[in-house]
Amino acid sequence: MTTGITHHIPQPLLVAYASGALPHPFALVVASHISLCDECRAQAVAHDHAGGAVLEELSGSDLSEGLKGDVLALLDAPRVQARPQGRVGPYPGPVMEALKGAPPRWKRMGLGTRQTILHDGPEGSVRLLYIPAGQAVPDHGHNGLELTLVLQGAFRDETGRFGPGDLEVADDALEHTPVAEPGEPCICLAATDASLRFSSFVPRLLQPLFRI
C-alpha cells in the first residue's frame, strides 16, 4: 500500500472494472492502482458486493444433469495453482504479470525518455514510460481516454501534481504537458484506447515507428 495518494479511480471505471467490461489496457492500470491504494481496493470490493447482490437476484438457469456430480468428483483431482507475481521495486504485481516476471526492456524515444510496450491491440495499448527528472513528456492530446499511473517519482501538468500511486484520467479534451519533477526519474504506467497524437517532439509521421 502506498500512502499519500490523492488522485483515485473514478467510479464509472471501477464499475466497468468490477464487471469485467473494462478493456484490457485500462484494467491493467486499475488493477495496479488498487494494488497500491486501499481506498480504491475497498471501493472496488464494495462494487463486487453490488455485483454479488445482482448475482443473488438472478433467476438461475437449469443445469445439465451430471454437472454437479462431475464437479464434486473433481474436487480432489490435482490442479496446477497459478502463482501470481508480486511487487518488484516500483512495479506492482499486475505489471510484473504483464512483464512475465522479467525487468522492463526499455526502448529509447529520444531525450532520455524510454518506453516498454506491455500490450498493444485493437482495444488500446498500455506501456511503461521512463521520463528523466526535470524532463517534459512530449506535448500531446488524446483521441480517447488515457490513464496514467505514477509508479516512481512524480510529474506535474496543467491539472496538478501526481506522485507515486496517483492516477491521472485524461480525455480528448485535455492537451497537457506533463513534466517530471526534479529528483528521481519518473516511471509511469500509461494506457490509451487509441494511439497518442503528439503535437510536437515526435512528428506524426514517426508515430507508427514508435507505436505511440
Add this chain to the structure above:
Amino acid sequence: MFTCEQTYEPIEGGVPVAAATPRMSDDRSALSEQTGWMLRVRDARDKAAFARLFDHYAPRLKAMGMRAGLGAAQAEEVVQDVMLKLWDRAAQFDPDRAQVSAWIYQIARNQMADLRRKEFRPVPEALLTPEEPEPDAAQAVALEQETTRLRKALSALSDEQRQLVEMAYLGELSHAQIKEGTGLPLGTIKSRIRLGLDRLRHELKGTRP
C-alpha cells in the same frame, strides 16, 4: 449517480477491540447460511457444505454466463471452473472483508474475461494474510448487515433503474456508458470493508518486517 457514491462516512463505533470480540466459531449463528457453508468448506473441507453452495450458486452462475453471451455448454464450463476455484481458494475467503456472493462474483467475472480474451485478466495483488488471523465476528456480521441493506436497496429500485444496475454489473455497459448512477448505498459498505482492510494492515504490521 455512480459518481456520487464517494461520500465515505465513517461507521459509528469503529472497529471493535480484539479482546472483546468472540471467536468466529462462537458466533456463526449470526451469519448467513451461505457464509456458514463457505466457512465449513474453508475450515473443514466439508463437501456437503460445498454441495449446498453448488446448489445455490451454480444455476445463478450459469445465468450470469449466458447473460454475458456464452452458450449453455460454455456457461457450464465457467460454472465448473468457478466452483472448483471456490474450493481451491477457500483458504483466502475472509468474511471480514467479503461476502460469499461478492467473492464468487469476482471469481466469475475474472473467469469469463479470461475465457473471452484467452489470457489472464489483470487482477490486483492478493492481500497477505496473517499466519494466525484473529477472526472478528462483529466485523463479519456488520458486513453481512450492510450486504442485506444493499440487496434491499437493489430490490427497491424502479424497474428501469434496476435493469441499468444489472446491465452495469453483468458487464453489458461500457465505462463510457456508466455515467448514470444506481442509487445503491455503496458508501457505507465501502467504509465497512475499509475497516476490515485497516485491521488486516494493523495485524500484518506486527508479523512482517
